[in-house]
Amino acid sequence: MLPKITHVIFDMDGLLLDSERIYTEVTQEIAQRYGKNFTWDIKVQLMGRTQAKSNEIALKLMDLPMTPEEYATETRRLQQEKFKHVALMPGAERLVRHLHRHGIPICVASGSAKYNYDIKVTNYQDLFGLFHHVVLGSDPEVKRCKPDPDAFLVAASRFDNPPADPENVLVFEDAVHGVAASCAAKMPVVMVPDPRMDPEHFKKATLVLKSLEEFKPEEFGLPPFDE
Numbered sequence: 559m560l561p562k563i564t565h566v567i568f569d570m571d572g573l574l575l576d577s578e579r580i581y582t583e584v585t586q587e588i589a590q591r592y593g594k595n596f597t598w599d600i601k602v603q604l605m606g607r608t609q610a611k612s613n614e615i616a617l618k619l620m621d622l623p624m625t626p627e628e629y630a631t632e633t634r635r636l637q638q639e640k641f642k643h644v645a646l647m648p649g650a651e652r653l654v655r656h657l658h659r660h661g662i663p664i665c666v667a668s669g670s671a672k673y674n675y676d677i678k679v680t681n682y683q684d685l686f687g688l689f690h691h692v693v694l695g696s697d698p699e700v701k702r703c704k705p706d707p708d709a710f711l712v713a714a715s716r717f718d719n720p721p722a723d724p725e726n727v728l729v730f731e732d733a734v735h736g737v738a739a740s741c742a743a744k745m746p747v748v749m750v751p752d753p754r755m756d757p758e759h760f761k762k763a764t765l766v767l768k769s770l771e772e773f774k775p776e777e778f779g780l781p782p783f784d785e
């Protein structure tokens with residue numbers, strides 16, 4: 559029996575936005591300059607983290623001869639050009655608009671830095687305006703990034719009247735650390751992973767889908783699509 563859902567939290571990168579593709583392109587470009595390879599196994603360890611934490615891990619695992627400052631500046635420069643043109647993931651807009659139209663409180667909880675968030679949503683102001691609130695990796699209340707539960711617990715606490723009970727909050731995630739964070743927060747989670755993801759990582763998810771387009775809201779006690 560799937561839990562009855564009252565509130566929904568969306569991850570952003572790789573779930574609502576096709577921005578994981580951009581992170582990969584940029585990191586691979588920098589890695590190649592030094593004859594290194596940004597592998598999928600390394601990528602999995604970065605997804606969902608704060609920018610600072612992810613940079614630290616990437617530098618170490620790829621053993622790049624750059625200072626943290628040089629790496630941060632160069633990735634930021636290359637990413638920001640591309641983030642302006644980021645696409646939505648299939649089914650994201652339909653689902654967000656559907657839940658909003660039916661009065662289901664929705665929000666975003668992402669590891670993204672605010673300076674990147676602002677660029678990523680430039681073309682989607684209207685859509686992102688439907689969220690009750692947005693919690694980012696740079697939020698002072700989020701002490702630890704995913705896979706710790708902080709981002710989701712803070713996000714649930716900011717739904718008002720009444721605040722959300724974790725077991726009735728549905729999380730949508732693409733990343734292994736995001737699924738772990740949802741479980742640590744005791745929230746059910748629908749995982750929509752990249753096709754390269756090892757199915758070994760699916761075990762903790764409540765449900766795994768190939769695309770948001772496959773989601774059936776009524777299975778979680780939410781209003782069915784009516785169009």
Ligand SMILES: O=c1[nH]cc([C@@H]2O[C@H](COP(=O)(O)O)[C@@H](O)[C@H]2O)c(=O)[nH]1
Nearest residue numbers: 570571581606607608609612668669670
């Ligand atoms: O290849 C990468 N993927 C993901 C990240 C980090 O993971 C976050 C993913 O955020 P979300 O929780 O919205 O999926 C990004 O904002 C970024 O901080 C990264 O640095 N590099």
Ligand SMILES: [Mg+2]
Nearest residue numbers: 569571572732
């Ligand atoms: Mg993500």
